[in-house]
Amino acid sequence: MRDKGVKVRGCGISAQTSGLQFSGLQFPEPQRHPSGMDAKKPKSRTRRFVIWLYMSSGVAIAAALGWMARVDQVRQVTELPLAALNVPLDLGRISMTPLNLWISGDAAPPVLVLRARLENITGETQDAPFGFPPRYPAAQLGEAQLADPRITLSRDNELLHQLHPRMPETVQFLWTLSGPPDGEEASITFFRQNFKLRDNIHGRAAGLGHEPAARLVVAEGGP
Incomplete structure (x- = not known):
């Protein structure tokens, strides 16, 4: 049984409970995300925090490796060149x-x-x-x-x-x-x-x- 609509004279538009009908065209309702949320809704704070934590951990590891390499260079004992008499x-x-x-x-x-x-x-x-x-x-x-x-x-x-x-x-x-x-x-x-x-x-x-x-x-x- 077709739903009863409300017709507005002069516009050719009828509002129905199942959607909108304009000049014989049917426009479906917006799709819903399976979780019940809109598909374009921003990511949750937890997910953004996990992504940030993953990216920052890579930067921290790279910085730590660079610092350890510099410390290792400082620890290495380098022999100084020997000076000679009468050589400036x-x-x-x-x-x-x-x-x-x-x-x-x-x-x-x-x-x-x-x-x-x-x-x-x-x-x-x-x-x-x-x-x-x-x-x-x-x-x-x-x-x-x-x-x-x-x-x-x-x-x-x-x-x-x-x-x-x-x-x-x-x-x-x-x-x-x-x-x-x-x-x-x-x-x-x-x-x-x-x-x-x-x-x-x-x-x-x-x-x-x-x-x-x-x-x-x-x-x-x-x-």
């Missing part, structure tokens, strides 16, 4: 040429002495040739790390205060030992200061951190 070293602000290295037993207590030539390779006078705070060459006797050295000019034994551009100076690095060496190996590690044409703060040339550049080794005795 580029240390950033200065060029340094080791000339002699020995342990002097004439003084009490004995002194580890490095004689070297320093040259300012920048365009301005350097009041801190080894950076600020300074990163002096690090001396080691056996397993003992020595304190920072005194740096004196060879020409007058005065302390080194500054270096002028392209005016080399011969200096002496003096490390005081706690006692006479007992056949222990003495070594000196040199550090290079990184340089950047434009820093991130002022946008101008600046010296940054230091990194080990080379190592010089000498046994007990003379030059």
